Amino acid sequence: MNPVLKDVTTSHSPTPVIIPTGEQRITVLLVDDQVTVNEAIHCMLEAEANLTYHYCSRAEKALQIATSVAPTVILQDLILPNSDGMTLVKQFRANPVTCDVPIIMLSTNDNPQTKAEAFAIGVNDYLVKLPNQIELVARIRYHSQAYLNRQAHTAALVAQAHAKELEQTLQELRRTQAQLIQTEKLSSLGQMLAGIAHEINNPVNFIFGNLTYIDAYIQDLMKLLQLYHEKYPEPDSAIQAYLEEIDYDFVMDDLLKMLRSTRMGSERIIQIVLSLRNFSRQDHQEMKLSNIHDGIDSTLLILSHRLKLGINVVKEYGNLPLIDCYPAQLNQVLMNIINNAIDALLEQPNQPKKEIIIRTSTFNQDYIQIQIKDNGPGVPFALQPKLFEPFFTTKPVNKGTGLGLSICQQIIANHQGTIQVVSKADEGAEFTIQLPVQSAMAADE
Known part of the structure; x- marks a missing residue:
């Protein structure tokens, strides 16, 4: 023992040190x-x-x-x-x-x-x-031990709380980092699609514009040849032989068909370019009046290479008004949900009919509703409450981050809307999105 027989005066305030049980001072x-x-x-x-x-x-x-x-x-x-x-x-x-x-x-x-x-x-x-000495020592040790135990318990609780807080911080950091990566991927995709659309747009417009004049010129030439035929019904042997060689009647009929199909192809390319530009709109900073059907169609176009693997898409569009939204963000939601439906269907190689049904309608006048239903294997009831949790996924390792639906829920919440899922085993899954026609900000203004 270290005896001190006079007043003790120190200028600092040390923190009590917790020593293991049996050696506590x-x-x-x-x-x-x-x-x-x-x-x-x-x-x-x-x-x-x-x-x-x-x-x-x-x-x-x-x-x-x-x-x-x-x-x-x-x-x-x-x-x-x-x-x-x-x-x-x-x-x-x-x-x-x-x-x-x-x-x-x-x-x-x-x-x-x-x-x-x-x-x-x-x-x-x-x-x-x-x-009494024995009683005094016993009481000193009893109260000291109880005090040290309380201190140790409090320190353990504080450490546990700090560990939990750190775990939550790390979880939030992981979620934010993964979300930034996901957003950056979508942004890169949008920039790439916008660049492709821009590069394709100019030559397609040139071709489509020239088709109008080509059509007019061909019509004029065909009319000229018809007049020659009427004025000179009996061509000489050389002309007659050449007409038979090129199969004149077939060429004239097929030329018009080729012109019409070329025009249709050009129009299709123009629509594809418009869809790419619509999907890749960089409008995260402000809300715009947008047509939800355009977003669905452009998303289906981006995913068309996967849909061609045997999946039929049924579109049952209602009469929707334009809504205040961030179109690119909603396109991201549609992309995630439809992509998940495609994944679920492609995992069923023995299913003869694979189908995705997309319905739109108005809801309570002030809301629109989007329903996306597939006839895949569905989601087990026990897992449904976890679908929107960050990092939860039913996909195999390296097949998904578990952030898609979590981000979807966050985007829909930012639009003051709701997203829900209903699913039964072997009956597919149906996601229902409800969005206000007018944003709260626009309503306040």
């Missing part, structure tokens, strides 16, 4: 103005292992010393010079450093009423001095 602080009491208690405790003893003779110094030495138990006299022991107990209990430190009151006063008052203000034990 006990620190005793005696506050008593009688030197003889200090000497007596010091003699009682000096042979005790893992115990450090400190002494303070003045009440005005007690709180400062207690803050410095960090006692595990305080022995305190009831009557002190220039101070009331009860007042000092209240000061200990009001200080954050000593508020939980056990206090054993030492007094020659054995009055039950005094004891009751002491316990009422926060004293943990009461001994009539001078106490």
